[in-house]
Structures are given as C-alpha cells and as structure tokens.
Amino acid sequence: MAYDYDLFVIGAGSGGVRAARLAAMSGARVGVAEEYRVGGTCVIRGCVPKKLMVYASGFARDFEIAKGYGWSGCDTPKFDWPTFLTAKDMEISRLSGIYSANLKKAGCDLFEARAEFIDPHTLKLAGLDKTITAERILIATGGRPKVPDDVPGADLSITSEGAFKLEKLPKSILVVGGGYIAIEFACIFHGMGVDVTLAYRGSNLLRGFDDDVRAHVSGELHKRGLKVVLACQHERIEKIDGGFRSHLTDQLTIETEQVMFAVGREPHVKGLGLEAAGVALNDKGAVAVDAFSQTNVPHIFAIGDVTDRVNLTPVAIREAVAFAETVYNDRPTKFDHADIPTAVFSQPPVGVVGMSEAEARHAFRHVDIYRTKFRAMRTAFVGDDEQTLMKLVVDGDTGRVVGCHIVGPDSPEMIQLAAIAVKAGLTKAQWDDTCALHPSAAEELVTLREKYVPSELIAAE
Template sequence: MPQYDYDLFVIGAGSGGVRAARLASKSGARVGIAEQVQIGGTCVLRGCVPKKLFVYASEFSQNFRDAKGFGWTVDWARFDWPTLRDTVQNEVNRLSGLYTKNLEAAGVAMHDDRAIVVDPHTVRLSRSGRDFTAERILIATGGHTFRPTKTRGQELGITSTDAFTLKELPSKIVIAGGGYIAVEFATVFSGLGVDTTIVYRGERILRGFDHDIRAHVQADLERTGVKIICGSTIDEITALTGDRKLVSLSNSMKIETDQVMWAVGREPNTANMGLEAAGVRLTARGAVAVDEYSRTSVPSIWAVGDVTDRVNLTPVAIREAMAFIETEFMARPTAFDHADVASAVFSRPPVGSVGLTEEQAREKGHKLQIFRSVFRPMKHILANNEQRVLMKMVVDAESDRVLGVHIAGVDSPEQIQLAAIAVKAGLTKAQWDATCAVHPTGAEELVLMGEPVAHDNEAPA
C-alpha cells in the first residue's frame, strides 16, 4: 500500500474546506490544507459576514426615522463610512484568526500557498514548488465574482469584493444585476444615503424566488428610492472627469454616476488547477462534477461547496463537508439532501424562503392551494412606516402537505429557519393550523392563514 504524506489534503480554506479538515484531523487522520489568500473563504472574508454587518448599518437610517413615532428625536445622527468599513474589516480578520486557531488546535498542517492538482494523489504548491501526496484530495475552492469582459469599459466598475473596502462612499451608484447580491448591495448603499440604481436584464429582480416575493421586494425597494431598470443591460462604461462615469444601457438610456458595481453572477474557482489533466470532469459552467457523495470522476478526489455549483450557500458547503467526513473517515456513508434548503436575502424588506415556489410546484404537476397574507407589522404603525410583510404558503391540495413557505418582511430570515424544519419534515397545513399562535408577533400569521386565495389552481400571471 502506498505511503502518502497526508491522509487528506484540502485545497481551499473556506467554510467547507475548514470543516472537513478539522473533522478529519480530529478523527486521527493526517491532514493538510492550502489557502492562497486568507483562511475563512468567501463567507467570512467577502460574503455573508461583512455583507450582513453592512446591512445592519444601512438599517439605522430607517430606524432613526421610525424612532420619531415612538417619541425619540435623533436628528443629530450622521454616518461615517471609514468607521463602518474599518470595523467590519477588523471583525473579518478576527474571525479569520479564529479559523486559523481552530485548524492549529485540530492539528491540521496549513500551507499559505496556491495548490494545484498534479495527479490523483499529488498536489503542488505554486509558490514553493513543493509536492505533497495524499490518499484523498478535497477540492473546496469556492467561487469568484464574474465580470462581463466583453463589455466596453467594464474595468471601470467594481465587484462585491471591492465594495467592502472602498476608500470613499460614492454619492451615486449603478448596480448591474438582479440577483440576491445586487439586491442586498442596493439595500446597503441606498440605506447609507447613496443614490442607487439597479440595471437588470430580466423582467423582475430575484429570479428563482416566488413571483409574489419578487414583486413585493421590487415594489418596496422602489418605494424607498431605489431606481430599478429591468429589461436592460450595460453596453458601455465611459470615464468622465474626476471619478464620474457615464453608463450607456442597451435601451439607449445613459446614466451619470460615481460608481458602477458588477453583480451579475459568480463562477467556480477551477481554472488552472490541473483538474481536467488529472481526470476530473468539469461541467459546462466549469464546476466540478460530483455525485451525491461529493465524489468526482477520479476515485481519490472529492469536491464540496460552491466549486460544485449545486446549492451555493455556506451552510450547504458545511453539511456537504460533514457528509464527506462521515462517509470517508467514519465508515458511515452519508449523502446530504439538497431538497428544501432554506435561504435568505438580506434586502429591504428581507426575504426568507424554503421549499417549492408556486411556479416550481405547478411545473411538478401539483394541484395547489395558495395561502397569502399581507400586513403592516405593529412596530411600523406608530412609526408611519409603509413597509408591509408578505407571507405565502404553497400547499399540495391533495395531500395537504406544505410544499413551500415564502416570507418578505421584518425578521423573515429568522422565521424561515423554524419554518424550514416543518417543511423538511413534510408537515401538513392542518398541522400548522393546529399550532397555537404567539401573540402579538408577526410570525403568528404563519398559523392563522385560514382561507386559500381565489383562483388558486391557475398559473400566475
């Protein structure tokens, strides 16, 4: 039997890679991990964590306005961008340090270098040129922001990664894209006082979410000052005097702005890694093709997280890593079930979603009952805040099973976690209704939606 340097070598120290490395090492395996940038990955360094902190910061402007209805006067409030930027980066670096300490404590050998795959059992560190052999190799390199390289002047724009460390906050920004990253940063920038415009090629933002949620969020963003231009793309960005830029759109509109942000998708980090030469099959989008156990086409190589382009969420990468460890190091074959994974969009209003959308359920042939409620939260009434909550349940009319729950409004990301348990467990609408409400809360509406909406078996317009 060959003698390897490691039992497992992990390429990429993000959420999935770190979890796999720690658990494998704790099981007694000899583990190495390589990271070319900084330990922590997208979520900790340039994704979920700093983004959520920015969202918190952007909410204070509305909170200060709301406070007046409760007797508070806060007209003196002002915002300082460098303070937010720097304190968020300090927190990101603190968390990265904790990840490093946890790997050290678990006995994982760390390599501050880019690793490429030489063959099914060998990796090479780019800077040092050292080769290491491993019985198993795990690819956990995540993804990166995409730039439309064929668009003239695209280099004048930034990506979400750049947005966290801007020297100055722009007075005006154009955001290209309509997915959750675009919508979340539109929420952040507009909440911080930036004149914000979204340019999206589709007919409505947040493609893939339920149509009622998409309409509700778009309407509220527009109500609160975000300009949304759908059915259009950026044709060209031209530099003007100073930091000003001219954005030319495919619909012939032109917009002068201080900053342009690309939020038009992400791509798997697989380029120049030697994967195909080693026999690892990639998908048409460049993701690592894997089976339900995260195995690639090479028996000694696995992949987890965004690099596989399955469900690109941090908790999913962690669960895939845990399933890999259970299968390969604990002799308990485990495949993570990607169905009914809850997700959140930290927009204005925020969104929580789990299970099938109405459109997806109809495409699968379900006869449906749709339950929907729109209301103004108690806290918003005294504040004279017009933001509403939308709650929606997609129910199979024959089995009474709740197929999906979709919420847009205050605390919806917090509420959807518990709703996800019920959807994953396959509970019926009758079981939801049998649960006594907690009053006064917004969440109580989830167990009080008694009557389905009319025309519930017709396709949405």
C-alpha cells in the same frame, strides 16, 4: 505507497475547514492550502461582512422610526464609512484567526499558498517551493464574482468583493444585476445615503423566486425610493470626470461615481491544474461530482460552490460533514439538497423555503395557496406603509406544506424555523394546530385559514 497526507484540502473556506477538522479528528493526517485568507468567501468577502453592512445601513431607517416613538436627536445622524470599515476589518481578522486556530487545534497543517495539481496524487504549493502527496484530495475553492467580458469598460467596475474594500463611499452607484447579491448591495448603499440605481436585463428581479415574492420586493424597493431600471443591458462603460458613464440599450445613459457588477458567480477552478489530475468539469464549468461529492477520479472529491450545486455556506458545511462521514467514519452519507432555507438580506428582507407556487403547480395535481399582506406593528405605529407578505404553498391532495415565503422584517429568522416544518413534511392542519404567539408577525403563519384565489381567476369564473 506512502503519502505525506491522508487528506489534503484545497481551500480553507467554511466547507474546507469543516471537512479538514472532521477528518483530522477521526485520526487522518490532514493538510490544508489557502491562497488568500482562512475563512473563505463567507467570512472574508461574503456573508459576514455583507451582513455587517446590512446592519450598518439599516440604522438610517431606524432613526426615522424612532422619532415616531418619541425619541429626539434623530434628525441629523451621520454615518462614517472609515469608522465602520475599520471595525469590520477587525472583526473579519478575528474570525479568520479563529478558523486558523481551530484547524491547528484539530492537528491540521495549514499552508498559506495556492495548491496546483501536478498529477492525481501530487500538489505543488505555489510560492513555497514545496510539493506534497496525498492519498485523497478535497477541492473546496468556492466561487468568484463574474465580470462580463463582452462589455467594453467592464474592467473599470467593482464586484461585491471590491465593495468591501472601498476607501470611501461613492456619492452615486449603478448596481448591475437582479439577483440577491445585487439587490442586497443596492439596499446597503441606499441605506447609507448613496444615490443608487439598480439595472437588470430581465423583466423582474429575483429570477427563480416565487412570483408574489418578486412583485412584493419590487414594490417595496420602489416605496423606499430606490431606482430600478429593468429590461436593459450594458453596451459599454466609459471613464469620465468624477466617475463613469454607462451606455445601456435603448440609448439610455447613466452617470455615476461607481459601477458595480453583481451578475452572478462562477466556480473557482482557474489555476488548479485539474487537467493534470484528470478531473472533469460539467457543462457549467464546475467540478463534476456525484451524490457523495466524488469526482470522476475516485480519490478526489469536491464540495461547496466549486461544484455549483446549491451555493450557500451552510450547504458547503453539510456537504463537508457528509464527505467526512462517508470517507472517514465508514457511514456513506448523501446530503439532501431539497428544502434548503434561503434569505435575501434586502430591505425589507426575504426568507423562503421549499417550492414556489409555479413549481408546485407543475409537481402536483392540486395546489392550495394561503397568502396574507399586512403592515407590521412596529412601522404601522408611525404611519409607515411598508407591508409584510406571507405565503404558504400546499399540496392540495396531501395537505403537506411544500413552500413558505416571507417578505418583511425578521423574515430570515422566521424562515429558519419554518424550514423545520417544511423539511419534516408537516401538513397545513399541523401548522394550524400550533398555537399562535401574540403579538408577533410570525403568528400569521399559523393563523392563515382562507385559501387565496388570485383576482384574475375569480374574474374568469
């Protein structure tokens, strides 16, 4: 049977664009459909605009530090949200245009429409009165923020996507959630002068991270004056003059000008017509795939957040590369999802790779911990008490460093390079053989010599 395309990609985010370009450059006829804007979550409503907001929010603290170094004129800085918003939108449009241009340069046909399955090989392009057929189809539609459907009034709130579109900064905001997105936006708004309360149903923030990281982040947020309320859940939200009243468990009420839910994301499968193609979902509602990103329908594949494996932009890109290598270059390739570096762009930021201490103690007979806390030179100079945390988790039998955890300035930059060593399986002795770069915070990673023993274990002995 003759098809309109050799490959049709649903979704033009980072993963979909990379897969489409690589397939096209191998000689395949490729079509791409994007229902919103080319660039996907990362470029349009995620990583890029969020990082720009992180930068913008950090200057308030920089001005304070600058005074301690002798700079004057830092006492009355003023942040103008509309100015930032305009510049941010221009940058996002520029990047989206680059993505579109790269697709076209590779020879892909781009359709600004939602694609829906009619049958396993046929798609309807909604709004264009057009159907196409494809030999293979790749689903790369990403994820969308969750909003709880069991909280009356939750529909009055915004999500992370809405935060990028606010016409004006609220004077106060309640951010709901304890994951990295919630913490990042709480820090962003706090840095911009908004009165922020962060509320989370759990007993501590950043579930799934190393316990020392979680405790350290919580302590540093408290030092900066960010209000955190734990072990509470929303019961309802009501509209009041000037904002909203949130009713939480234990008869707690919080009144703010805005409420933002950041309680996780879910695979974007709604409206794709997957049932018409016979594509199966897993128990989390994500497209079920094997190690080669292949669904239960052999010619249909899926990558990125819609598969709910590791929901990070670089992972989607690497899955896209593996897909193209497997299908169009005849080199079967699986992407290894182990030891992926992760950052939380909070204030202070977090960088981690590999196992937490708890995970390592479940995996190995003997675990050695190397840990330090110190005040960074830049802020210690002005009398600030912010502390950096660094922690190495080591397999005690082989000496291999299986985890690296950093909380403090520049930790995302450091963890990218530390990830090379962890991924390569280097030992603690090899880390120690590396000469330190002085003066730098990163030198602490190669000068940790004494094993860390928690005080409670010392007391037990």
